[in-house]
Amino acid sequence: GSPKYQLLRQPGLRPSRHLPDTLIIGVKKSGTRALLEFIRLHPDVRAAGSEVHFFDRHYQRGLRWYRHHMPYTIEGQITMEKTPSYFVTKEVPQRVYHMNTATKLLIVVRDPVTRAISDYTQAASKKADMKRFEQLAFVNGSYSVVDTNWGPVKIGVYSRYLERWLLYFPLSQLLFISGERLIMDPAYEIGRVQDFLGLKRVVTEKHFYFNATKGFPCLFKSEARSTPHCLGKTKGRNHPHIDPSAIERLREFYRPFNNKFYQLTGINFAWA
Ligand code: A3P
Numbered sequence: 001g002s003p004k005y006q007l008l009r010q011p012g013l014r015p016s017r018h019l020p021d022t023l024i025i026g027v028k029k030s031g032t033r034a035l036l037e038f039i040r041l042h043p044d045v046r047a048a049g050s051e052v053h054f055f056d057r058h059y060q061r062g063l064r065w066y067r068h069h070m071p072y073t074i075e076g077q078i079t080m081e082k083t084p085s086y087f088v089t090k091e092v093p094q095r096v097y098h099m100n101t102a103t104k105l106l107i108v109v110r111d112p113v114t115r116a117i118s119d120y121t122q123a124a125s126k127k128a129d130m131k132r133f134e135q136l137a138f139v140n141g142s143y144s145v146v147d148t149n150w151g152p153v154k155i156g157v158y159s160r161y162l163e164r165w166l167l168y169f170p171l172s173q174l175l176f177i178s179g180e181r182l183i184m185d186p187a188y189e190i191g192r193v194q195d196f197l198g199l200k201r202v203v204t205e206k207h208f209y210f211n212a213t214k215g216f217p218c219l220f221k222s223e224a225r226s227t228p229h230c231l232g233k234t235k236g237r238n239h240p241h242i243d244p245s246a247i248e249r250l251r252e253f254y255r256p257f258n259n260k261f262y263q264l265t266g267i268n269f270a271w272a
Pocket of ligand 1: 027028029030031032033034084117118119121179182183216217218230231234235236237
C-alpha cells in the first residue's frame, strides 16, 4: 500500500481502543465536567465524551464492552473516562482495582454544602413542584436533625467514601482537585493534573479566559470547537436562596467529616 498505510501498520501508530489509564471518579457537582473538558485539551489525552457508567451500572457486560466505549488512541496517549457516581458506589473501588491496580484516580471536591445545593438545583431543574431544599435536608422543620439519607447530603460525607478507595489504592495514585480553585484558577489545577499524569504542561493560562457574564472560566478553543466557548448552560446554574440558619446547621454537620477528609488526604481544603 501507500507509505501512509505502511506507517499505520506499525503497532503503536495504528489507533486502537484501550481500557482507561485514568478515571475521573467524582465527586458529582464538584466540577467534573470542567476538569474533563480542560484536561482533554492536551494532545496526549483522549477521553470518552459521555459518562460510561461501566463500574456501577454495566459491569456485567465485561471489560471488552468497556474497551469498545473508549476512544481511539495511539501509543503514548492516555485513555480517560469520567463517571462521577463511581466515587460513591460501594463495589467500584474493588472493580477498578481488578481491572488495573495502577489506575490513576482524579477526584474533584467542593465544599459539601454548596455541592448539596448544586445537586438539589440540578434535581429541581428536572422536576416540577420540588420541595424546598430546607424541607429535604432535615428530618423536621427546625433545622436540627440533618437527613443523612438524602442523596445531596449523603454524597458530601467524602471521608466515608474515600476510606473505601484507600482499602485498594495508595494515596499516591489519587489526585484531589479543588472545585473552588478549578473555577478561580483553572490553569493552576490543570497544571497539577498534568504533572500527576506525567504529561508535559501543554494546557496553560493561555487556554482560558474568564467570562464575566457566566462567572466562570471558558475556553478559547478546544478539539471540538475552534471559537471561544463556555461549558453548557447546565454547568453554572443559579442556586436558590437557602435560609442561612439551615446552611449554618449543615456546616456544623459536615465539620467533623471534613476534618477527617483533610486528615486522610493530607490537604486542608478550608471549607468553612
Ligand atoms: P453549579 O451548576 O451548581 O454552579 P459537575 O460537572 O461535576 O456536574 O459540576 C458542575 C459544577 O461545576 C457547576 O455547579 C459549577 O460550579 C462547576 N464549574 C467548575 N468550573 C466550571 C466552568 N468553567 N463552567 C461552568 N461550571 C463550572
